[in-house]
Amino acid sequence: MTAPSRPAGTAPKVERVYEDTTVLRAIDERMYPPPEPKLPMIDASGVTIRYGRHEPVLDKANFTIHSGDFTFVLGASGSGKTSLLRLLFRDVLPTEGSVVVAGQSLRRLRGRGLAHFRRQVGFVFQDFKLLPGRTVYENIGMALRVTGCSRKQVRDRVEHILPRVGLTHRRNAYPAEISGGEQQRVAIARAMVGNPMILLADEPTGNLDPHLSVAILDLFEGFNLRGTTVVIATHDTATAVERGKRVLRIEDRKVREGVR
């Protein structure tokens, strides 16, 4: 993709060029230079996840993800990718072991502390989890509403992110009225609107056309360039490999480095 040529002296029309993420990326890169040091952002050690009496999904697994990393978590269906992301979101607690995310030990988090933690971590759920009775705008704004942002702050930030996910013209639509791809971008916008330190995405390219997958991954890379640590779960090896990013794979209930 290349940036469209435009007459000198005119401001870029965000509405028109939003599909071309390279432009936005270039703008974002200048506004938000990537951070220098690589600190551990996610550290899991000796983690076992077990649902009830079933076989454990992870068994004494270890992995570390650094600040500013872009990581794919690869694994066959049912291998435990979703469980791993939920672990990092403290939506499931490890049966054993410790998980530290953004300097916080997740085991002790609950109530208000948990709410505050989740505001620092954006999660794009596989099923999006949009509020059916709210518009696109309201769904995205909800992530800010819960933090106690004023209406104006909500408006400013949502207006800022809408063109970045190409949803400006859909702002007043309800989830049922938009396509799956659009719903997914609402979910991404909601995850990112609060400027979280970490973005977790569960199979974000799972059921998208190839060219849409590319656009979504470009979007994530854009966020990553602004300093957000990105973790993407996928069962699609090709998707993970093509980007040339770090890959962790879940195999035999362990988390291993690389594709194989």
Place this chain on the structure above:
Amino acid sequence: MRYIVSEALRNVRHGGVVSVLAILIVALTTILFGVLYLVRAAVHFELARMADRPVVVVFPEDRLSDDEVRAMATEIDGIPAIESTQVVSKAEALARSGELFGEHAAVLLEGFGRDNPLPRSIEVWAAAEGPEPGSLAALSQQLRALSGVESVTFEADSIRAIGRVKNTVMLLGALVIVISVVVISFSIMLTIYARRDELNILRLVGATYGFIRVPLLLQGCIEGLLGSAVGLGLLYGLFRNLGSLAGVQEFLEPVAAAAIVGGATLIGMAGGMMPMRRRLRAVT
């Protein structure tokens, strides 16, 4: 703030049948409570009237002289629980019954002539404003034991009856409040249940329990408020149409009406509070 209110109103609107039910139950509660309150006012009035009458009447034996009867009255006056006594002579008793019979009195009195059949009596007023039925029985027992006392009557039955009415009123009131709280909390539980996916999502995007709870509490308040307003309206309609039949002269004074609305709002809040913690935790 605007978010909270709009959210709560949204809950009430989307609550559908159950919210309407909750509001109606509160309305019913308000009506019942208003009626009880008005009845209670009547009961109080009755009690006050009774305080003007002697609580115990002692009839001395016929053989005692008037002086002896007066001495007995003085003795009774000395009992600590007793406020005052008054001796009613045979003539006074006759005169009183005369008042009672109005224009026919003259005929009656003439008929009796010299042989006045009415007994002398000592009327006794108790010290406390409203005599307790129990202590009254004890008092009459004490008076009956005095020498020269023929018999003692007291108004135990009517006082007991009024006491019973009073207790029943309180009990009904308490019951009705409990029912309201339960129904409102039920409506809010249903809201939580119906919206569990949404509430779950709110938790996932970083909402505190407080953020989720406050609109639900407010929902309870609104249901209480609307319910009591509707109830007061209906009660007023009842009063206008049936009040005079029931002997109720005045509608609730503004303070009482305000107290009912405020109380209902609090009841709504209590209803909102009850299911909260456990429910929310089970859901999210």
